[in-house]
Amino acid sequence: MTDQAYNFAYLDEQTKRMIRRALLKALAVPGYQVPFASREMPMPYGWGTGGVQVTAACLTPEDRLKVIDQGADDTTNAVSIRKFFERTAEVETTEHTAEATVIQTRHRIPEQPLEEGQILVYQVPIPEPLRFLEPRETETRKMHALEEYGLMHVKLYEDIAHNGAISTAYAYPVKVEGRYVMDPSPIPKFDNPKLESAAIQLFGAGREQRIYALPPHTKVVSLDFEDHPFEASKADHDCDLCGCGSSYLDEVITDDAGGRMFVCSDTDFCATRQAEGHRGALSPQEEYA
Amino acid sequence: MTPLLSVQGVTKHYGARLGCGDVNFDLWPGEVMGIVGESGSGKSTLLSCLSGQLAPDAGKVVFDTRAEGPRDVLTMSEPERRMLARTDWAFVHQNARDGLRMGVSAGGNVGERLMAVGARNYADIRAQAIDWLGRVEISEDRVDDRPRAFSGGMQQRLQIARNLVTGPRLVFMDEPTGGLDVSVQARLLDLLRGLVREMGLSAVIVTHDLAVVRLLADRLMVMKGGQVVETGLTDQVLDDPQHGYTQLLVSSVLQV
Numbered sequence: 001m002t003d004q005a006y007n008f009a010y011l012d013e014q015t016k017r018m019i020r021r022a023l024l025k026a027l028a029v030p031g032y033q034v035p036f037a038s039r040e041m042p043m044p045y046g047w048g049t050g051g052v053q054v055t056a057a058c059l060t061p062e063d064r065l066k067v068i069d070q071g072a073d074d075t076t077n078a079v080s081i082r083k084f085f086e087r088t089a090e091v092e093t094t095e096h097t098a099e100a101t102v103i104q105t106r107h108r109i110p111e112q113p114l115e116e117g118q119i120l121v122y123q124v125p126i127p128e129p130l131r132f133l134e135p136r137e138t139e140t141r142k143m144h145a146l147e148e149y150g151l152m153h154v155k156l157y158e159d160i161a162h163n164g165a166i167s168t169a170y171a172y173p174v175k176v177e178g179r180y181v182m183d184p185s186p187i188p189k190f191d192n193p194k195l196e197s198a199a200i201q202l203f204g205a206g207r208e209q210r211i212y213a214l215p216p217h218t219k220v221v222s223l224d225f226e227d228h229p230f231e232a233s234k235a236d237h238d239c240d241l242c243g244c245g246s247s248y249l250d251e252v253i254t255d256d257a258g259g260r261m262f263v264c265s266d267t268d269f270c271a272t273r274q275a276e277g278h279r280g281a282l283s284p285q286e287e288y289a
Numbered sequence: 290m291t292p293l294l295s296v297q298g299v300t301k302h303y304g305a306r307l308g309c310g311d312v313n314f315d316l317w318p319g320e321v322m323g324i325v326g327e328s329g330s331g332k333s334t335l336l337s338c339l340s341g342q343l344a345p346d347a348g349k350v351v352f353d354t355r356a357e358g359p360r361d362v363l364t365m366s367e368p369e370r371r372m373l374a375r376t377d378w379a380f381v382h383q384n385a386r387d388g389l390r391m392g393v394s395a396g397g398n399v400g401e402r403l404m405a406v407g408a409r410n411y412a413d414i415r416a417q418a419i420d421w422l423g424r425v426e427i428s429e430d431r432v433d434d435r436p437r438a439f440s441g442g443m444q445q446r447l448q449i450a451r452n453l454v455t456g457p458r459l460v461f462m463d464e465p466t467g468g469l470d471v472s473v474q475a476r477l478l479d480l481l482r483g484l485v486r487e488m489g490l491s492a493v494i495v496t497h498d499l500a501v502v503r504l505l506a507d508r509l510m511v512m513k514g515g516q517v518v519e520t521g522l523t524d525q526v527l528d529d530p531q532h533g534y535t536q537l538l539v540s541s542v543l544q545v
Contacts, residue, residue, distance in 0.1 A: 081507050146371060147366070150401060150406070154400065157400055157414065162433060226410045227412050229410050
């Protein structure tokens with residue numbers, strides 16, 4: 001490979017320019033899905049090709065990057081994307097939410113509230129919230145344009161009719177600034193209230209070739225019925241490692257005899273709390289000497 | 290009194306062939322208009338033009354809207370026309386599968402139009418859905434079943450409930466009894482006749498079944514080769530047909 005073939009953060013400058021234009025448009029029309037010419041990336045679709053392209057277009061050499069997958073910094077997807085940018089952009093990386101300037105995420109929003117100046121990039125598998133209700137793209141575009149969102153409530157109606165409550169637990173549809181209905185990517189509905197944030201939130205769908213965005217402090221309302229209001233649900237338990245009662249938990253099976261433990265899905269949040277001395281029910285016994 | 294729907298010179302060509310040519314009629318509130326003719330006579334083309342699904346080459350379709358009085362549907366903007374289509378209008382398809390969401394429960398199917406016009410209370414939506422299922426003779430315990438689990442006749446009745454729940458004033462029906470066996474047809478016709486009279490609906494019914502128009506329609510229009518060949522009161526046209534084609538049509542009905 002020659003020096004000329006290398007460009008900062010993998011993508012060539014014209015591609016980044018194209019993506020930035022789409023990002024600006026997406027920020028100007030919150031919740032609107034902007035088509036963009038998604039590129040072939042050196043990873044399979046479904047691994048975050050959309051998020052990686054958005055991150056590549058946003059990164060500067062001074063940025064500090066954090067990558068999380070289901071809240072964890074140490075899973076395959078997170079590790080491989082972090083390594084990708086360490087190699088192609090030579091940016092600093094971190095696992096601490098507060099220190100990061102750009103955070104690429106899959107399926108979670110960090111527990112620690114984000115601040116102004118931070119960018120949160122989501123990997124999105126299917127950007128169209130109406131897709132499984134209305135298979136025709138021409139029709140869903142028309143429905144967005146004319147604000148015909150009755151169908152979205154039909155889905156919630158079906159949930160209640162069959163399960164007694166709104167059972168949609170992730171990718172819970174939201175209405176942005178009273179206009180566009182948006183799929184917040186498959187984050188748990190526990191994270192929906194955190195969509196109203198001080199950070200810039202960018203959503204990239206590589207295979208579907210769509211980008212959408214939430215500017216800071218945008219009003220985001222989760223759809224519901226008057227008599228079945230939205231509820232941000234989580235496992236009714238405390239974290240077994242750090243004792244936190246308000247964070248989103250993963251259930252981990254520990255043996256084949258029904259043993260299980262609940263731990264924070266946000267590994268950085270949990271580790272920080274443990275370092276501060278918080279302990280949970282299953283924390284290792286400390287030695288008193 | 291202004292007509293609810295006034296059709297003036299509606300013409301549609303498919304390339305060089307004529308779909309329907311220069312059709313004129315007025316539909317008055319509470320009136321049911323039947324359009325009969327053989328396959329290919331242009332009756333479905335005409336219905337698509339009237340209901341805004343197809344743009345005719347020439348002519349006007351003036352609908353008496355609730356808010357602004359008579360307006361040409363064809364010059365309306367698309368949002369207005371779609372709003373009309375889910376409030377004041379209803380369209381009953383020949384094949385219930387075209388008009389229903391097969392993956393959504395019966396209650397959800399009926400409730401969709403309510404939610405589309407802003408209903409956001411689950412208990413109210415469900416109560417109305419159950420009420421309407423009762424009116425079309427579908428028992429309450431089927432409310433959470435998908436239309437796939439319904440018989441053809443039930444699917445057709447569900448489609449009617451789904452369309453009438455928002456209290457439309459004009460119903461377009463395309464062969465509403467097509468593909469149903471005779472006893473189910475008879476019950477459906479009975480039901481339709483009851484609903485039309487009870488709600489004071491106006492309707493345009495396209496069919497090739499003369500028995501259907503005899504029972505439901507006040508007035509009749511006979512089409513052949515894209516042209517209207519005869520119009521008049523239903524009984525008058527059927528009992529004393531003037532045009533050669535109408536005579537043929539009436540005499541073609543099998544007597545049991």
